Amino acid sequence: MTGTAVAAVSSFSTQLAEDFDTNRETVETGIDQTSEAFEDGEMNILVLGSDAREGETLEDQRSDTMMLVHIPETRDEMYVMSIMRDLWVEIPEVGMSKVNSAQSHGGYPLTIQTVEGLTGAGIDHMVIVDFDGFSDLTTALGGVEIDNDMAFSAGQANPSYYPEGTIRLEGTDALRFVRERKAFTDGDYQRVKNQQKFLTGIASQVLDSSTLTNPSKISDMVSSFTPYLTVDESLDAQTLVNYGMSMSKMRASNITSFTIPNAGTGTTQGGASVVWPDEEELANMRSAMENGTMDVYVKELEERQEEQVDGAIDESGEDVTEEPGVEAPQ
Secondary structure (H helix, E strand, O other): OOHHHHHHHHHHHHHHHHHHHHHOEEEOOOOOOOOOOOOOOOEEEEEEEOOOOOOOOHHHOOOOEEEEEEEOOOOOOEEEEEEOOOEEEEEOOOEEEEHHHHHHHHHHHHHHHHHHHHHOOOOOEEEEEOOOHHHHHHHHHOOEEEEEOOOEEEOOOOOEEEOOEEEEEOOHHHHHHHHOOOOOOOOHHHHHHHHHHHHHHHHHHHHOHHHHOOHHHHHHHHHHHHHHEEEEOOOOHHHHHHHHHHOOOOOHHHEEEEEOOEEEEEEOOOOOEEEEEOHHHHHHHHHHHHHOOHHHHHHHHHHHHHHHHHHOEOOOOOEOOOOOOOOOOO
16 A cells, blocks of 8 residues: 555544544443453443434433343354343332333433443443434445344335345435334334344444545444444543454454343232343343353353243244243242
8 A cells, every 4th residue: 555545544533533522422331441351351332222302301201112231251243132121120229110210210320320330331432313313324234134034114205115135225224224113013022123233233244344535434324323422431432443343353243132131021919010130041141242242142141031932832833932021020
């Protein structure tokens, strides 16, 4: 590479960093900034999907989407764990409530404390995503391809239709795809699966060589999405670059998505519709993260879930797993 080319690349990188640091918003999270991520051998990032509405205060808001991104010490794998927003958990100094209500009780610091208590993972960073930004991001990427396992429609006026099979999402269609839940008999369960598919599709596009070697596409991606991001105080452009360089072996095929174990839906004594946590499986998950054996845990979890589905098919061959469960655990 010539000196002129090197200078051009350096100037481009500097401009991208300036654009990110200028356009991003930061928020107080209460995350301990005295130690660096990976200092304890792993990195955990809490990703929240914004459900803010015009005129709402911080106390009025609840997290629409919650995901824990876990990157082990090897830095060549990533586990994206969706947290059902109605999961019934212990919120510090509040008591039992839905996990997404932590935001309204104590803002982002309490949300982080609640997720840490639930998963046993120390949160290193937090990213809040305004889903409206997905529309521009997918356009900058030229669309995001996913494998849709269930045909459905979304939207009241001029609804979008998503056929079963491989589809390409872009613009408003992408936004509707990640937000829809009323079209499904199991509501949030399928919605969470669709969000996982979509984020994996984005990761595949971003990590693809046609994106990483295209300065124009990278620039469009950063400029399109950054205004829709809110991050903790320490997550700046240089920090992201450092993480990216240390995770150079990461590939889209090494990203695993699953939903944090739960015992199905039910109703509390107070009449709230909730998702019950699966305490035994949660304990197994915490141990796997601590011991660096998430690959083994996820494989065994999938096998157990397949066995449960097989066991729920009656002698006539009819699938009777429409509802994840309705009885409160004793």
